[in-house]
Amino acid sequence: MSFPALEAQGVCKYFSADGSRPLLPLPWLGRQAKKVAAVEDISFRLPRGEILGILGPNGSGKSTLVRLVATLLLPDKGWIRVFGHDVVREAAAVKKMINRVSAEAAFFKRLSAVENLMYAARLYGMEGRTARRRIGEILERLGIAAEKAREPLEELSRGMQQKVAIARAFLTSPVLLLLDEPTTGLDPRSKREVQDFIRELRAVHDTTVLLTTHDMAEADSLCDRVAIMCDGRFVALDTPARLKASLEPTHVRASLEDVFLALTGKELQAEEEAA
């Protein structure tokens, strides 16, 4: 039986409102926290090999959804399965299949790219010699010189750090790659290099990708389908072409930004600037 790469049904996640979190993690002691919905009733299926983009402003619940898939959060309602494995009950099996790249490159910044990648390789059970060979190959493919790869990561540019983050994901050969705003804050050239690498990952390794972004052009060019997320909910999910076509005939040559505005009543760019 073949399972979709990722499947979610009725997923909800609530957090305590700011300042209302109790001092001790004991629900029967003291006041109860007020809850706000970060993710509300999300359902979707992501077939193997597809790139699904989630488009939404800051605070729309994109990163929370990615964290739920990544086993870093537990859903309050609903379920999520990765290749048929439940992210809560079978977290160990799910963890072997996924990797995540976030906007903040989560590295030991004093360690070099090679040291960080060795740490990742060993965590995923790779043998030292194989890991060293693979790291060399991947860094070369990404155009990171050997001497740069031995410098502390904090001395490399943001674009270079993000490339190392992608290399780390590549190293562990995930079948489902979670990209949480991987190109945020990158210069146009670095952004294009990261996007090319994502395409290559899919083409070479048949990797399924869940990509969150608030870059309309990125979503349009990279993704097979795009979900528009607002206030924790999916308000639309379709191919970029069909989403844009849905605005016709009122809009001629509609962009994803027009679609976003029409569906949410919000301007994504303005939201980003205010945030």
Place this chain on the structure above:
Amino acid sequence: MIALPAQAVRMHARAAYAFVERNFNLVRRYWGWELVWLVYSIANALAITYIGAGMQHISGAVVDTNYLVLYLLVGSLVWGYLDIVFHSISETIAWERWEGTIEYTFMAPVSRLTHLVGQTLFSLVYGLLFTSVVFGVVALFFRLDIQGANLLGALAVGAAGSLSFIGFGIVAAVLPLLFPEKGSQMTHVVEAVLLLVSGVYYPVSVLPSWMQRVAAISPATYALEGIRLAILAQSTWGALFPYMLRLVVMGFVTIPLGVWVFGLAERYAKRTGRLKRSG
């Protein structure tokens, strides 16, 4: 007992080694901090040990200076070692949170037990190396007479003490997981209380009776008493056995308890979103 397939054991061993290698790489990269910490620890051990050397001058009474110097030096070194073990383990979470890697590590296909085993191995090796250097330097300043001391017995008590401190460290590591902003400081409170009640620089018997009751549940109390008996009283293995047994039993209780509590805390952190770097 379920036999683990050899490949699975190798995978766990590699993952555990990932933490050892990473931590030694961090020690190397933060060598300046390590040097400062080493100088501080040596100065601290010397300052405490010189109290023993100067006691005859301070009190005017005749005292066994060698005994007093050794008494304080054992306290300083054993506490220094146990503190490193406790700190390295209890800061497992705080350290990752500070570096911003906590989510990456928790997303990796590594059981928490393997994670903690790796962190513990590092803490034991690092603690031993660090304490040996401190002892090597401090020993140059004093004419230490340890003839007849049961050094192997002292090491065995120290090893048993490490076991129980590992459990305490794992339990304390839960605090930064539950309280992202203040958890790390809370572990310092635990350390300070253990230092106060465990008879590091004075016998537990001089403490108020309520503090002595707290001392009874501190593994450092038994580790220090056992090591002092081995070195200062040249006690036999038979005399050291009750101390080692108590420490091993404490370890066997606190390590599984710590892993279990850690698991509960991890689940709570994942339910409430406290793994996130900013908390």
